[in-house]
Amino acid sequence: xxxxxxxxxxxxxxxxxxxxxxxxxxxxxxxxxxxxxxxxxxxxxxxxxxxxxxxxxxxxxxxxxxxxxxxxxxxxxxxxxxxxxxxxxxxxxxxxxxxxxx
Numbered sequence: 363x364x365x366x367x368x369x370x371x372x373x374x375x376x377x378x379x380x381x382x383x384x385x386x387x388x389x390x391x392x393x394x395x396x397x398x399x400x401x402x403x404x405x406x407x408x409x410x411x412x413x414x415x416x417x418x419x420x421x422x423x424x425x426x427x428x429x430x431x432x433x434x435x436x437x438x439x440x441x442x443x444x445x446x447x448x449x450x451x452x453x454x455x456x457x458x459x460x461x462x463x464x
Contacts, residue, residue: 366391366430367444367455368398374433375441376403381428385436389425397427404428437464 368374368388375385386400406426412419434441435457442459455464 364393364396366393366396368430368433368435373436374398374400375436376400376428376432377434377441378432379428380404388433391430392427395427396430398430398433399425399427400433401425435464437462 368391370388370391372388373385374388376382381403384400384403386403388398389401390399392398402425404426405423408422408424410416410419410422416422435444436442437457437460440459442457444464445456445458446453447456448454449463456462457464
């Protein structure tokens with residue numbers, strides 16, 4: 363299992379693909395597939411059958427996952443790479459642009 367540099371709750375920018383340039387908050391990270399779901403980005407139309415949750419059925423707009431390699435963390439409005447370093451005896455994420463701990 364690989365360590366991903368993007369976590370749930372991070373603000374990210376899409377750097378490749380059809381949604382290049384769009385920004386959003388990470389809603390969920392799917393570690394097994396190296397993918398993430400970003401709020402408001404990569405919207406798809408899903409056809410749903412009527413069920414107890416949705417008695418009407420119909421077409422539902424929802425976010426599809428994006429590959430982690432197509433996302434870049436945004437810090438203070440600027441996209442930045444993420445690194446790891448030891449801060450005392452703790453391993454912390456830091457911005458490679460500003461050198462600040464995230």
